[in-house]
Amino acid sequence: MPPAVEVIDVARRFGTVQALAGVDLTVAEGEFFGLLGPNGAGKTTLISILAGLTRADRGTARILGHDVVTDFRVARRSLGVVPQELVFDPFFSVRETLEFQAGYFGLRRQGAWIDEILHHLDLTGKANANMRSLSGGMKRRVLVGQALVHKPPVIVLDEPTAGVDVELRQSLWRFIRKLNRDGHTIILTTHYLEEAEALCGRIAMLKDGRVVALDSTHNLLSRFAGLTCRVASEQMPAAWEARIVRREGANFYVGLANYAELETLLAALRADGIAIDELALEETDLEQVFLRIMKGAEAA
Amino acid sequence: MKAEVAGHGWVTLLYKELLRFWKVSFQTVAAPILTALLYLLIFSHVLEGRVSVYDGRVSYTAFLVPGLVMMSVLQNAFANSSSSLIQSKITGNLIFVLLPPLSATDLFAAYVLGAMVRGIVVGAGVFAVTPLFAPSLLAMPHPFWALAFALAGSAILAMLGLLAGIWADKFDQLAAFQNFIIVPLTFLSGVFYSIHSLPPFWQALSHFNPFFYMIDGFRYGFFGVSDVAPGVSLGIVAAAAGVLAALTLTLLARGWKLRA
Numbered sequence: 087m088p089p090a091v092e093v094i095d096v097a098r099r100f101g102t103v104q105a106l107a108g109v110d111l112t113v114a115e116g117e118f119f120g121l122l123g124p125n126g127a128g129k130t131t132l133i134s135i136l137a138g139l140t141r142a143d144r145g146t147a148r149i150l151g152h153d154v155v156t157d158f159r160v161a162r163r164s165l166g167v168v169p170q171e172l173v174f175d176p177f178f179s180v181r182e183t184l185e186f187q188a189g190y191f192g193l194r195r196q197g198a199w200i201d202e203i204l205h206h207l208d209l210t211g212k213a214n215a216n217m218r219s220l221s222g223g224m225k226r227r228v229l230v231g232q233a234l235v236h237k238p239p240v241i242v243l244d245e246p247t248a249g250v251d252v253e254l255r256q257s258l259w260r261f262i263r264k265l266n267r268d269g270h271t272i273i274l275t276t277h278y279l280e281e282a283e284a285l286c287g288r289i290a291m292l293k294d295g296r297v298v299a300l301d302s303t304h305n306l307l308s309r310f311a312g313l314t315c316r317v318a319s320e321q322m323p324a325a326w327e328a329r330i331v332r333r334e335g336a337n338f339y340v341g342l343a344n345y346a347e348l349e350t351l352l353a354a355l356r357a358d359g360i361a362i363d364e365l366a367l368e369e370t371d372l373e374q375v376f377l378r379i380m381k382g383a384e385a386a
Numbered sequence: 387m388k389a390e391v392a393g394h395g396w397v398t399l400l401y402k403e404l405l406r407f408w409k410v411s412f413q414t415v416a417a418p419i420l421t422a423l424l425y426l427l428i429f430s431h432v433l434e435g436r437v438s439v440y441d442g443r444v445s446y447t448a449f450l451v452p453g454l455v456m457m458s459v460l461q462n463a464f465a466n467s468s469s470s471l472i473q474s475k476i477t478g479n480l481i482f483v484l485l486p487p488l489s490a491t492d493l494f495a496a497y498v499l500g501a502m503v504r505g506i507v508v509g510a511g512v513f514a515v516t517p518l519f520a521p522s523l524l525a526m527p528h529p530f531w532a533l534a535f536a537l538a539g540s541a542i543l544a545m546l547g548l549l550a551g552i553w554a555d556k557f558d559q560l561a562a563f564q565n566f567i568i569v570p571l572t573f574l575s576g577v578f579y580s581i582h583s584l585p586p587f588w589q590a591l592s593h594f595n596p597f598f599y600m601i602d603g604f605r606y607g608f609f610g611v612s613d614v615a616p617g618v619s620l621g622i623v624a625a626a627a628g629v630l631a632a633l634t635l636t637l638l639a640r641g642w643k644l645r646a
Binding site: 100134137138139140141158159160161162163165167169171173174175176177178182186187188189190191192232236 | 394395397398399401402405406409410474477478479481482483484485486487488489641645646
């Protein structure tokens with residue numbers, strides 16, 4: 087059984103920018119896979135190469151064993167993509183938009199499936215409304231519907247919840263989870279790291295066009311198991327500078343291996359005569375892991 | 387969860403292209419018909435009886451009608467494919483036809499046929515009302531010649547529209563292509579005059595304008611008279627269509643300015 091997505095040494099340069107610098111990645115069938123990284127990391131370029139929107143300078147990309155260039159018809163039929171940009175055709179209604187998208191894939195008479203998609207995306211009441219009349223969140227849902235209308239086994243969601251309200255986000259994830267349970271492979275890029283932590287079984291982190299971490303979500307969290315201590319103060323002891331994960335104004339976020347280290351930190355602050363305005367502890371989450379990995383990649 | 391594959395994607399894209407212009411038919415069909423009729427009213431009123439065409443065998447108004455019909459066919463075929471593509475590129479919804487497994491030939495067939503239909507529909511609309519001005523035109527001696535030139539001409543302009551839409555990154559560039567290339571070639575092709583009424587230099591120059599052969603050949607279908615033998619004109623028009631088709635298909639296959 088070929089993997090759902092296989093990326094081998096894929097590289098792509100745009101002018102002076104090396105968007106992808108030799109990415110290797112394999113996503114098994116049925117996975118809920120996260121693709122994370124800061125802006126400009128190469129996530130959208132990688133998705134565009136999988137979708138045939140961009141051509142790689144070198145390397146190979148396959149969807150369910152089908153090369154995205156030489157066997158593009160089967161590869162594209164196997165892939166559904168929710169693009170990041172909120173795009174739509176202002177000439178048509180929601181139903182027409184979905185019918186056309188199914189038709190482009192050679193599928194006719196998809197009325198029942200389109201009705202089901204509209205129901206799950208809470209768009210039944212807007213089926214005959216012109217795309218222009220929809221709110222941003224509704225347009226985003228139509229994009230999801232367009233990606234699903236040809237029943238692709240592999241679905242890529244590029245920032246699908248950007249600008250979407252909480253209620254809609256929850257209903258969208260319920261639907262995507264259902265598709266994953268039904269056997270669809272899901273690849274997700276998002277800036278909402280708590281979403282990735284809750285949904286993805288495995289995660290790849292990209293930075294400057296390279297994969298800097300690739301592991302199960304559980305392993306990534308375990309690798310950086312521990313605590314993050316938020317200290318609001320004017321400065322930090324010099325010996326603890328290297329342990330600062332990030333700084334937001336007067337707040338220093340310091341990584342701790344365990345509770346015992348908290349006492350050591352407090353002792354260092356007392357020894358240097360630094361006053362603490364506020365202090366809070368939190369378990370390490372994916373956001374902390376992400377920041378530490380990105381910081382590590384920067385240092386490397 | 388497999389859906390049955392029935393039919394070809396390009397047929398849906400063609401249907402979408404037709405529906406796109408039909409939904410705004412006041413702008414895409416009615417308006418160009420009205421414009422052509424205004425040309426007909428003004429030019430026939432001013433020039434009828436003052437201009438001799440084909441040695442006086444054809445009235446100026448009757449001569450003008452096929453030219454205006456063909457001009458409408460050509461300009462609207464160009465407008466359809468070019469505006470559809472540039473709008474999709476600029477608004478970003480072109481992604482909806484780039485993600486599916488549509489080949490370069492599929493995209494070519496849908497955009498070109500869609501544009502040809504709009505050109506022919508507008509041309510037919512202009513022709514439908516012109517018997518009020520020149521009833522003799524209904525007795526066409528060679529309707530199939532006229533049809534052949536209408537189809538070939540609309541295909542050529544549809545391809546030029548597709549090329550302009552692929553090339554242009556903004557509406558300004560597309561307008562430049564239309565106003566500085568398409569409109570002059572159309573107006574200087576003999577829509578409003580027979581090239582025999584021109585000085586020798588301009589007559590000779592007109593033979594380098596492929597639009598001249600489309601209009602002249604189309605007129606042959608109405609009068610059985612033309613400046614150039616219709617077979618020669620059709621050969622030149624077909625050759626131009628072949629070159630443009632090869633160029634357009636090559637650019638679509640490479641994804642030039644469409645896929646990064």
